[in-house]
Amino acid sequence: MKLQILIATLLISTLTGVLISKKQYFIGNQGESNIPDDSTLSNILDVQTKHFHLEIEIDFESKSIFGNQTLSMVAQKSGVKQINLDVSNLQIYKVVDQEGNILNFNYFNPIPNIFGEQLQIFLKNPTIEGRVYNYTITYKSENASASSWLTPKQTSSQVLPYLYTQCQSVYCRSLAPFQDTPFIKATYTANVTVVDPIVVYLSANVTQSTQVQKDNQNYTIYSFRSDIPIASYVFTIVAGNVVERKIGRRTSVISEPTNIDFYAQELSDLELYLDTVENYTIPYIWGSYKIVIQPPSFPMGGMENPLLTFASPSIIVGDKSGVSVAVHEIAHSWTGNQVTCKNWRNLWINEGFTMYLERQSDSIMFGKDYAVVDAIVGNDTMVDDMNNFGMQSNYTSLNPMIQGSNPDDAFSNIPYEKGYQFLKYIESVIGQDLLQQFLRSYISEYSLKSIDYEELQAFFNKFIKINRQRDAKKLLSQIDWDTWINQPGMPPVNLKFQTDTIPLIKSLAQSYIDLQGKGSPANYKEFLDFSLNEKCIFLQYLFDHTSEYDSQVLIKIDQDYNLTNSSNQEISWRWFRTTIMVGYNSVQDKIEQFLGLTGRIKMIKPVYQAFVQTGQKQIAQNYLVQYQDFYHPLAVQAINRVINGN
Numbered sequence: 001m002k003l004q005i006l007i008a009t010l011l012i013s014t015l016t017g018v019l020i021s022k023k024q025y026f027i028g029n030q031g032e033s034n035i036p037d038d039s040t041l042s043n044i045l046d047v048q049t050k051h052f053h054l055e056i057e058i059d060f061e062s063k064s065i066f067g068n069q070t071l072s073m074v075a076q077k078s079g080v081k082q083i084n085l086d087v088s089n090l091q092i093y094k095v096v097d098q099e100g101n102i103l104n105f106n107y108f109n110p111i112p113n114i115f116g117e118q119l120q121i122f123l124k125n126p127t128i129e130g131r132v133y134n135y136t137i138t139y140k141s142e143n144a145s146a147s148s149w150l151t152p153k154q155t156s157s158q159v160l161p162y163l164y165t166q167c168q169s170v171y172c173r174s175l176a177p178f179q180d181t182p183f184i185k186a187t188y189t190a191n192v193t194v195v196d197p198i199v200v201y202l203s204a205n206v207t208q209s210t211q212v213q214k215d216n217q218n219y220t221i222y223s224f225r226s227d228i229p230i231a232s233y234v235f236t237i238v239a240g241n242v243v244e245r246k247i248g249r250r251t252s253v254i255s256e257p258t259n260i261d262f263y264a265q266e267l268s269d270l271e272l273y274l275d276t277v278e279n280y281t282i283p284y285i286w287g288s289y290k291i292v293i294q295p296p297s298f299p300m301g302g303m304e305n306p307l308l309t310f311a312s313p314s315i316i317v318g319d320k321s322g323v324s325v326a327v328h329e330i331a332h333s334w335t336g337n338q339v340t341c342k343n344w345r346n347l348w349i350n351e352g353f354t355m356y357l358e359r360q361s362d363s364i365m366f367g368k369d370y371a372v373v374d375a376i377v378g379n380d381t382m383v384d385d386m387n388n389f390g391m392q393s394n395y396t397s398l399n400p401m402i403q404g405s406n407p408d409d410a411f412s413n414i415p416y417e418k419g420y421q422f423l424k425y426i427e428s429v430i431g432q433d434l435l436q437q438f439l440r441s442y443i444s445e446y447s448l449k450s451i452d453y454e455e456l457q458a459f460f461n462k463f464i465k466i467n468r469q470r471d472a473k474k475l476l477s478q479i480d481w482d483t484w485i486n487q488p489g490m491p492p493v494n495l496k497f498q499t500d501t502i503p504l505i506k507s508l509a510q511s512y513i514d515l516q517g518k519g520s521p522a523n524y525k526e527f528l529d530f531s532l533n534e535k536c537i538f539l540q541y542l543f544d545h546t547s548e549y550d551s552q553v554l555i556k557i558d559q560d561y562n563l564t565n566s567s568n569q570e571i572s573w574r575w576f577r578t579t580i581m582v583g584y585n586s587v588q589d590k591i592e593q594f595l596g597l598t599g600r601i602k603m604i605k606p607v608y609q610a611f612v613q614t615g616q617k618q619i620a621q622n623y624l625v626q627y628q629d630f631y632h633p634l635a636v637q638a639i640n641r642v643i644n645g646n
Helices: 003-018 260-266 270-280 324-331 344-366 368-389 414-430 432-445 453-467 472-477 481-486 501-515 524-529 532-544 551-561 569-582 585-595 601-613 617-627 633-644
Strands: 047-059 064-075 082-087 090-097 105-108 117-122 132-142 147-150 162-165 185-195 199-202 205-214 217-231 237-240 243-246 251-255 289-293 309-311 339-341 449-451
Touching: 082 132, 090 105, 090 117, 117 132, 185 199, 185 237, 199 217, 243 260, 251 260, 251 270, 270 289, 270 324, 270 344, 289 324, 309 324, 324 344, 339 344, 344 368, 344 414, 344 432, 344 453, 368 414, 368 501, 368 532, 414 432, 414 481, 432 453, 453 472, 453 481, 501 524, 501 532, 501 551, 524 551, 532 551, 532 569, 551 569, 569 585, 569 601, 585 601, 585 617, 601 617, 601 633, 617 633
Parallel strands: 047 185, 251 289, 289 309, 339 449
Antiparallel strands: 047 064, 064 132, 082 117, 090 132, 105 117, 147 162, 162 237, 185 217, 199 237, 205 217, 243 251
C-alpha cells in the first residue's frame, strides 16, 4: 500500500471519532509532587516506558517519517486512567492497546509552547500497579526539530539525500511519541524501511537487513536491537550514502565514501582512546564503538549516541589535533550513557564527569601539560559564557532553574567546565587515586540509572566515610556542595591551571598589542610551534583585550600567521570573532565563507554574537537568512536567540 493511501485511510478513521477535538489547555505534571524533570509533559510517576519498538519508513520525498511506535510501559501505581506522552509536530492517527482496543486521545498545546505538545491517551481500564501495558501509536513526523534533511548537493558524494537527527535535549518527541526525559531509560527494537540504495544506522546494533519491493521500487528494511536501556535524547538516526570502516577490534568509522579513507586515518587511534578510558574506569558495556563523521551542517562537536557517536567534520583537520572530541564522546559511554543525569538541571553530572574522564585520559596518552592547557582553554570558554549570561545569572550555576523554559536556553560550556573544576577540587581534597576509586564505584553503583546531585552527594559522603574512616569528617567539611552546585558565577575556588608555556603565550600576544601593529615581536615564530590549544589561548588573550588595540595589530598578526586562511576551524571562529570586535573589515568575505562552511553551534554562534555586539545585527540577520537552509534547526534556533534576544 502506498504511503499516501495508508495515511488517507488512517485520517478517515481519525475523523470517525478517535480524535477528540483540541482545547487550549493541557494537563502536565501539575499537582504532582517531586516531579524529577520539568522538561517533560509525560506523567512519568504513573507509568514508565521499559521498552519501545519502532516500525517506520523514512520518506525523503516528503521529508517525513511514518509508522508505528509501540511503548511497553510498567504501571507505577494503580488507578491511572490516562497516559501522557511528549510529542512535537507529530500527526497522530491511531492509538491501540494490547487487546486491540482503539483508544481515544487528545493533544494539548502548553502556553508558551516550549516543549511541543502533550499527547493524552485515555485508557479503557485503570492501570494495576506492576503490570506491563503495550500501546501502539500510528503517527507521522514532519518538520521535526530533531531532523536535518539534506539534498544530494549538500552532501560530499552528491548522489543521495541524507538524514541525521539530533535529539538532545527535548527533541526526540519530534521523531516519535516518547516519555522524552533522561529520567526514563528503555531498551528498544526497530525496523526501518528506506528506498535503496540508502543505508540506515540507529543507536543500536544492526541485526539484519531485508530487501523488499513495492510499487516497482526496491527497499531495504533495516532491523536494530538495543538490549541496554537508553534515554530518549541519545536515540538517533542517520540515513544516506554512508559506509562503515572497521579500524580496531571494537571501533569503526562511518561516513560518506568520498571521505572515509581520510576520516579513518585521522581516527586510527580510536581503539587506544577506548582502551584508555576503559582502563581508567570499568569495563565497556556497549560492545562496539562506532563514530559517524557527519556533513558540515551538524550542529555539535560530537553527540554521544550509544553505538553511534556523531561528530562534526570540523574535528578532522589532518594532524589529529581535533580528535579530543572523540575521547570526550567515548567517555560519555560511562558518564552520560551508562549513568545519566535525571534531568537537564543536572547536566553537569553528564558533562562535568565526562570532561574529567577526558582530561585524565588525555594526561595518560598525551601528557599532563596537554590536559592542563585544554583545561585553560575550557576555563576561557566558561568565562565567556558566564559573561554572556551575566555573572549573577541563574544559568551560571550547576543547578540552573529551567522550569518554564527550553533547557537549551541554559546550555553552555558551564556544566562542562565548572563541573570539571568541581571534580578537580574534590581531587585536590581526597587525592587522585581515591577519586578514581570513587568514580569506579559510582559508575558501578548507578549503572543504567538516572540520578541528581543530591543522590550523588549522598553516595560520595558514604563512600568517603567507608574508605577514609579516620579523617572522613575533616575531608567532607572541606567540600561545600551547596556553593559549588547552587551558587551562580565563577567557581568558589580558583584552581590556577598553569604550565610553563602559558606565560610565554600570553606574553607574545601582549607584545603584539604593545607594538600596535608597527612590527612583530622578536620571537614571533614561536607561535608556529604552539599546539592547537596553545594557539587558542593566544587568540583568547587577543579577544579579552580588544579594547587595547585597533585593526592594525590584527593586520600584522595576519601577515605573520595567515590566520584568516586557516584550515582549522577552531582557529577560524576565534580569529573571526576578534576581527569583528576590532573592525578588521577586510576579512569580511572570509567570515561569510566560514559561516557557510560549518553549522557547528560552538563555532558560528560567537561570530554572530560579535556582529550583534558591535551593532551589526542586520549583517548577522542577512547571513542567517543566507545559510538557514544549510544549518540544522537547532543551530537556526540558537542564532535566532543571539540576534533577537529570545
